[in-house]
Amino acid sequence: MKLKVPDYISAIKPYVPGKPIEALEREYGISESVKLASNENPIGPSPFAVKRIEAELQKLHRYPDGAGHELVHKIAGKLNIGCENIVIGNGSDDIIALLARALLLPGDAVVLPHPSFLMYDITARAAGVDPVAVPLKDFKIDLDGMLNAITDKTRMIFICNPNNPTGTAVSQSAFNGFIKKVPEDILVIIDEAYIEFATDPDCLRSVEKPDFGRPVVTLRTFSKIYGLAGLRVGYGVMPKDLAELVNRVRQPFNVNSLAQAAASAALDDEGFLNKTIETVHQGLDYLYGEMDRLGLDYHRTQTNFFLIDVKKSADAVFEGLLQKGVIARSMSSYGYPGYIRVNAGLPEENLRFVTALENVLKP
Numbered sequence: 001m002k003l004k005v006p007d008y009i010s011a012i013k014p015y016v017p018g019k020p021i022e023a024l025e026r027e028y029g030i031s032e033s034v035k036l037a038s039n040e041n042p043i044g045p046s047p048f049a050v051k052r053i054e055a056e057l058q059k060l061h062r063y064p065d066g067a068g069h070e071l072v073h074k075i076a077g078k079l080n081i082g083c084e085n086i087v088i089g090n091g092s093d094d095i096i097a098l099l100a101r102a103l104l105l106p107g108d109a110v111v112l113p114h115p116s117f118l119m120y121d122i123t124a125r126a127a128g129v130d131p132v133a134v135p136l137k138d139f140k141i142d143l144d145g146m147l148n149a150i151t152d153k154t155r156m157i158f159i160c161n162p163n164n165p166t167g168t169a170v171s172q173s174a175f176n177g178f179i180k181k182v183p184e185d186i187l188v189i190i191d192e193a194y195i196e197f198a199t200d201p202d203c204l205r206s207v208e209k210p211d212f213g214r215p216v217v218t219l220r221t222f223s224k225i226y227g228l229a230g231l232r233v234g235y236g237v238m239p240k241d242l243a244e245l246v247n248r249v250r251q252p253f254n255v256n257s258l259a260q261a262a263a264s265a266a267l268d269d270e271g272f273l274n275k276t277i278e279t280v281h282q283g284l285d286y287l288y289g290e291m292d293r294l295g296l297d298y299h300r301t302q303t304n305f306f307l308i309d310v311k312k313s314a315d316a317v318f319e320g321l322l323q324k325g326v327i328a329r330s331m332s333s334y335g336y337p338g339y340i341r342v343n344a345g346l347p348e349e350n351l352r353f354v355t356a357l358e359n360v361l362k363p
């Protein structure tokens with residue numbers, strides 16, 4: 001290719017998403033496969049959301065509401081914050097990209113945990129920014145390590161809480177100690193994609209107690225507990241001045257009309273949220289019990305997924321599971337070559353996974 005491409009763009013390793021069910025079935029010629037690889041909601045989308053979309057379909061010739069009035073008001077009401085503190089995105093990935101576009105210059109640095117959500121690293125690189133990876137300590141985000149990684153180039157710090165892929169949480173008190181030591185010209189971004197699944201009462205919930213006395217952004221998504229991953233809706237909660245700035249670089253119609261309507265409806269669907277939490281927690285309990293039975297070590301989680309130490313090549317186990325129609329995630333590209341990650345599914349999906357894993361691991 002003759003085009004001149006910035007070195008920092010050609011250096012990006014492409015994001016590898018969880019394998020779609022259709023891709024597995026196409027490639028392996030099988031059916032009835034099970035996907036536990038992308039931490040999706042196992043019970044489906046919120047029925048309130050589906051119903052609302054049906055009504056919305058007749059208005060597809062209209063542009064969406066660029067301000068997302070209904071959705072923003074609903075979120076503000078639910079979180080007891082101001083509408084001016086909310087920026088909506090085409091998934092929370094979009095908010096990360098918007099923050100980068102608004103605030104970062106090539107040559108800056110961002111501090112991020114490793115392993116964690118790969119989009120922090122990719123977004124930094126795409127902006128020509130140096131991603132400074134701080135290794136987890138005992139599978140947990142090392143807040144002291146992150147403080148030590150700050151230099152005069154640092155412009156952002158990412159915290160994934162609870163962390164993907166380890167499922168570990170940062171406590172409110174640890175965070176309070178940490179945030180006091182971060183210079184005020186560095187933006188701290190807390191990604192709470194899985195916060196609704198956390199059971200630990202000490203887990204940091206940054207929107208509920210947001211008084212940090214300095215700018216902090218909290219990211220939330222409709223892709224997990226709300227069951228709307230396919231629609232792409234998320235949002236950031238941030239100080240008004242920052243929201244104003246981010247809105248300047250946001251595409252006016254970044255969240256489509258179906259997504260806005262569905263997300264608004266899903267916020268009211270308490271029954272669905274409760275059923276999701278119950279399904280996930282029962283699924284995790286079942287899976288923990290089965291891992292005990294198989295003599296496998298695993299990490300208890302504050303999310304809807306967890307890590308299993310398969311004590312051999314995770315890539316090989318991933319491949320073996322695929323052949324049995326079960327999609328998990330190998331953690332080798334995250335730096336854990338002996339671990340797989342699975343999310344809790346429906347009871348029958350969990351059983352399929354356990355049976356397949358037992359078979360794959362058989363000597």
Ligand SMILES: *Cc1c(COP(=O)(O)O)cnc(C)c1O
Pocket residue numbers: 039090091092093094117160164191193220221222223224229232233234
């Ligand atoms: C799934 C996930 C998200 C959600 O991203 P969307 O763009 O909102 O779908 C964000 N952060 C983490 C850590 C995730 O695992």
